[in-house]
Amino acid sequence: AAAPAAPAPSPAPAAKPAADVQGTKVESPLPGVIKSVSIKPGDKVQENQVIITLEAMKMENEICAECSGTILSVNVTVGQSVMEGQVLAVIGQ
Numbered sequence: 001a002a003a004p005a006a007p008a009p010s011p012a013p014a015a016k017p018a019a020d021v022q023g024t025k026v027e028s029p030l031p032g033v034i035k036s037v038s039i040k041p042g043d044k045v046q047e048n049q050v051i052i053t054l055e056a057m058k059m060e061n062e063i064c065a066e067c068s069g070t071i072l073s074v075n076v077t078v079g080q081s082v083m084e085g086q087v088l089a090v091i092g093q
Contacts (some may be wrong), residue, residue, distance in 0.1 A: 008051060019089060023072045023092040027065060028082045032056030043071045052076065052088055069093045 036053040045051060045065040052063040069091040076088050 001060055020067055023090040024067050024069070025087045026051065026089045026091065028054060028059070028063070028084055028088055029049050030054075030056045030057065032061070032081070034076045034078055034080045034082060034088075037074060039071045039074060039089065041071050041073055045069065045071060054082070063088060066087060067091055067093070077089045 002066045032054045034052060035055045035057075037051070038053075039045060039051045039077040045068065047065055047068045049065045051065050051071075053064055054061045070093075072092040075086075075090050076082060082088065
Protein backbone atom coordinates (compact mmCIF):
# COMPACT_ATOMS: atom_id res chain seq x y z
CA ALA A 1 0.00 0.00 0.00
CA ALA A 2 2.90 2.37 0.70
CA ALA A 3 4.55 1.80 -2.71
CA PRO A 4 1.61 3.07 -4.86
CA ALA A 5 1.11 6.07 -2.55
CA ALA A 6 4.67 7.37 -3.10
CA PRO A 7 4.58 7.58 -6.95
CA ALA A 8 1.12 9.23 -7.01
CA PRO A 9 2.22 12.66 -5.64
CA SER A 10 5.41 12.76 -7.74
CA PRO A 11 3.88 13.07 -11.26
CA ALA A 12 1.85 16.20 -10.42
CA PRO A 13 4.83 18.48 -9.63
CA ALA A 14 7.04 16.87 -12.30
CA ALA A 15 4.39 17.44 -14.98
CA LYS A 16 4.61 21.23 -14.58
CA PRO A 17 7.13 22.74 -17.02
CA ALA A 18 9.03 25.91 -16.05
CA ALA A 19 6.73 27.97 -18.31
CA ASP A 20 3.85 27.19 -15.93
CA VAL A 21 5.36 29.34 -13.18
CA GLN A 22 2.53 31.36 -11.67
CA GLY A 23 2.60 35.01 -12.61
CA THR A 24 1.97 37.32 -15.55
CA LYS A 25 3.31 35.80 -18.76
CA VAL A 26 5.00 38.20 -21.19
CA GLU A 27 4.37 36.72 -24.65
CA SER A 28 5.89 37.52 -28.01
CA PRO A 29 3.48 39.62 -30.06
CA LEU A 30 4.95 38.31 -33.33
CA PRO A 31 7.60 35.87 -34.60
CA GLY A 32 11.17 37.16 -34.61
CA VAL A 33 14.66 36.96 -33.13
CA ILE A 34 15.63 38.10 -29.62
CA LYS A 35 18.13 40.99 -29.91
CA SER A 36 18.55 41.87 -26.23
CA VAL A 37 17.37 40.78 -22.80
CA SER A 38 17.73 43.44 -20.10
CA ILE A 39 16.35 41.38 -17.19
CA LYS A 40 17.21 38.32 -15.13
CA PRO A 41 15.25 36.31 -12.55
CA GLY A 42 14.90 38.29 -9.34
CA ASP A 43 14.97 41.71 -11.01
CA LYS A 44 12.28 44.21 -10.03
CA VAL A 45 10.49 45.79 -12.99
CA GLN A 46 7.92 48.53 -13.44
CA GLU A 47 4.89 48.37 -15.73
CA ASN A 48 5.83 49.44 -19.30
CA GLN A 49 9.58 49.03 -18.64
CA VAL A 50 11.42 47.66 -21.70
CA ILE A 51 12.64 44.16 -20.82
CA ILE A 52 13.35 42.49 -24.18
CA THR A 53 14.09 43.71 -27.71
CA LEU A 54 12.71 41.56 -30.53
CA GLU A 55 13.68 41.95 -34.19
CA ALA A 56 10.84 41.15 -36.57
CA MET A 57 10.52 42.13 -40.22
CA LYS A 58 13.82 44.11 -39.98
CA MET A 59 12.40 46.29 -37.20
CA GLU A 60 13.30 46.28 -33.52
CA ASN A 61 10.29 45.92 -31.24
CA GLU A 62 10.54 46.78 -27.55
CA ILE A 63 8.75 44.24 -25.37
CA CYS A 64 7.62 45.87 -22.13
CA ALA A 65 6.63 44.50 -18.74
CA GLU A 66 2.85 44.17 -18.61
CA CYS A 67 2.83 44.85 -14.86
CA SER A 68 5.13 45.83 -12.02
CA GLY A 69 6.71 43.00 -10.05
CA THR A 70 9.65 40.63 -9.84
CA ILE A 71 10.97 38.59 -12.76
CA LEU A 72 10.30 34.92 -11.95
CA SER A 73 11.75 33.44 -15.14
CA VAL A 74 13.37 34.49 -18.41
CA ASN A 75 12.60 31.91 -21.08
CA VAL A 76 14.68 33.26 -24.00
CA THR A 77 18.27 34.13 -24.86
CA VAL A 78 19.84 36.60 -27.30
CA GLY A 79 19.80 35.21 -30.85
CA GLN A 80 16.92 32.81 -30.17
CA SER A 81 14.07 32.66 -32.68
CA VAL A 82 10.62 32.90 -31.12
CA MET A 83 7.10 32.35 -32.37
CA GLU A 84 4.05 34.54 -31.82
CA GLY A 85 2.52 33.79 -28.42
CA GLN A 86 5.66 32.18 -27.02
CA VAL A 87 6.28 33.02 -23.35
CA LEU A 88 9.36 35.23 -23.11
CA ALA A 89 9.32 35.91 -19.36
CA VAL A 90 7.11 35.60 -16.29
CA ILE A 91 6.54 38.43 -13.81
CA GLY A 92 5.36 37.74 -10.26
CA GLN A 93 3.58 40.21 -8.00
